[in-house]
Amino acid sequence: ALFKPENVEDFYEIEEVLGSGHFGQVRKVYERTSRTHWAGKFLKIRKTACSRLGLDRTSVEREVEILQILHHPNIVALKDVFESRSEVVLILELVSGGELFDFIAEKENLLECEAIEFLKQILEGLKFMHKNNIAHFDLKPENIMLSDKGSPHPNIKLIDFGLAHHFCQGEEYRSTSGTPQYIAPEMISNEPLSTAADMWSIGVITYILLSGLSPFQGETDEETLKNVIATDYQFNKHYFSMTSSMAKDFIMKLLIKNPNERMTAEECLVHPWIKPITRIQVDKRSRSSINMRS
Numbered sequence: 661a662l663f664k665p666e667n668v669e670d671f672y673e674i675e676e677v678l679g680s681g682h683f684g685q686v687r688k689v690y691e692r693t694s695r696t697h698w699a700g701k702f703l704k705i706r707k708t709a710c711s712r713l714g715l716d717r718t719s720v721e722r723e724v725e726i727l728q729i730l731h732h733p734n735i736v737a738l739k740d741v742f743e744s745r746s747e748v749v750l751i752l753e754l755v756s757g758g759e760l761f762d763f764i765a766e767k768e769n770l771l772e773c774e775a776i777e778f779l780k781q782i783l784e785g786l787k788f789m790h791k792n793n794i795a796h797f798d799l800k801p802e803n804i805m806l807s808d809k810g811s812p813h814p815n816i817k818l819i820d821f822g823l824a825h826h827f828c829q830g831e832e833y834r835s836t837s838g839t840p841q842y843i844a845p846e847m848i849s850n851e852p853l854s855t856a857a858d859m860w861s862i863g864v865i866t867y868i869l870l871s872g873l874s875p876f877q878g879e880t881d882e883e884t885l886k887n888v889i890a891t892d893y894q895f896n897k898h899y900f901s902m903t904s905s906m907a908k909d910f911i912m913k914l915l916i917k918n919p920n921e922r923m924t925a926e927e928c929l930v931h932p933w934i935k936p937i938t939r940i941q942v943d944k945r946s947r948s949s950i951n952m953r954s
């Protein structure tokens with residue numbers, strides 16, 4: 661057994677459901693010894709290779725391996741892993757502020773300064789992941805959690821590395837899984853993937869944060885995928901009328917069909933919309949121009 665064979669309930673009390681997805685369920689759990697709360701991600705494991713239900717063990721091992729590498733304030737931490745005959749339980753850092761998805765739904769859309777606050781943290785987490793040659797491949801508001809949605813400056817945590825991939829030197833990787841609204845064109849046409857696919861998703865997420873609209877969503881998944889492949893979107897006149905040109909420039913530099921032309925996470929963090937020049941720099945510029953005039 662790669663993971664702890666003990667029964668998770670010998671160490672943790674299982675409490676309410678926090679979320680559920682393609683993988684299984686996430687429940688709040690209470691660790692008796694430390695008297696602290698965590699999130700238990702209960703993954704059903706396939707008994708036989710051909711059964712449709714549950715995940716195959718290797719994909720769970722991959723998620724665990726990736727989480728064991730990624731230690732960063734904006735990435736959910738993995739504390740422990742238990743396994744039984746048919747289930748693997750990941751003990752994860754509890755992130756109790758809910759999904760960014762629900763936060764936007766409540767507020768309709770965010771002010772640019774609020775969106776920038778969230779994006780800076782998401783991009784710091786991504787920059788760290790990409791530096792470790794790991795791509796998330798399923799970035800969407802549902803997989804971005806807030807530590808405490810009540811606070812004026814909520815901390816962001818990236819979760820759900822079930823589709824993530826660790827690139828080995830020179831090795832090619834293709835996959836066509838993900839969520840239609842957020843997946844990059846190269847994923848749909850089954851081309852070799854890179855960390856640039858995550859940057860496309862950041863472009864989609866930014867568009868949604870600022871407008872509440874989803875740039876490529878059609879009536880059906882099929883229509884959405886067609887819009888993505890055509891890279892067919894525009895800044896809706898009504899919803900983007902008050903949006904700064906810097907914000908639109910940021911989005912335009914991510915929603916580019918050719919993955920090599922998209923900004924990287926590092927480039928995003930120094931884009932003028934995200935990293936405006938400071939007042940000192942402004943004063944310095946104005947002083948120097950006076951020198952030229954004098």
Ligand SMILES: Cc1ccnnc1
Pocket residue numbers: 678679686699736752753754755756805819
């Ligand atoms: C849903 C979830 C996942 C990880 N940590 N806390 C909550």
